[in-house]
Amino acid sequence: MRPTMNMVMIGVEDVGAVRGFYEDGLGWVAWRTGGSGSVMYRTGGVVLVFLAAGYLAAERGVAVPRGGATSLASFVASRNEVDDALLRAAAAGAVVTSPPRDRDGGLYSGYFDDPQGVSWEVVWSPNMALAEDGSLVAGG
Template sequence: MDQRLSFVTLAVDDLDVVRRFYLDGLGWQASFDGEEVLMLRAGPLLVLSLWRREAFEAEVGPIGTGPAPVTLAHNVATRDEVDRVLAEAHAAGASLADPPAERIWGGYTGYFTDPAGYRWEVAWNPGPIGQEVLP
């Protein structure tokens, strides 16, 4: 098996709200936009797939309640971009979950929560792995 991730699939309670956030608020482009699922190209070989909760559960089985034990991360090239992207997400309707701060590992990050409740980290990581994931 190749070491790669092709899709990140998340269940959402209100796909219409999530669609407005990503497409209208953040300005992302849909690769597929259906009644039950919205698919967004998130990298050259990565798709973020957002499914209506009912359709997701019909395919994979019941899921629990409460915050999902997962975060998504968007790395940026500079420290200042962290502040800019967090402000952009907030203006699009996200809530600020954790304000940007210097991290013990040498980076600078903050978190927002999208309308479906998923946490996004916006990170400037000056180390080699942080640079590898930048376009």
């Protein structure tokens, strides 16, 4: 069974800083960029879309969530990738809020807050695998 890929939209004050953190700091590759300054990344079954905060607020007509209101998970292919992601995030200015550790169900994960206040869990699971497009599939 293949889960549907989710899309998460986050408004940020400085899209350039976000791109610097995710692309230069974590090594993520932008999947698509838009004319409004938006940028999309595909990670762990999620399409993550960063939009300028003012643009997102105008489009939705609501206040943009701030200060850790958004929490996301990125599934990676190995335990070593969990360790590497957290080290790279810290080196790029993120705050590691929980170092990598073994969890129930065989999971191995750690947490960080990116410079925009988005909370992330980086997870490896023995029961999930990553497809080439970044989506999650059963197996491991």
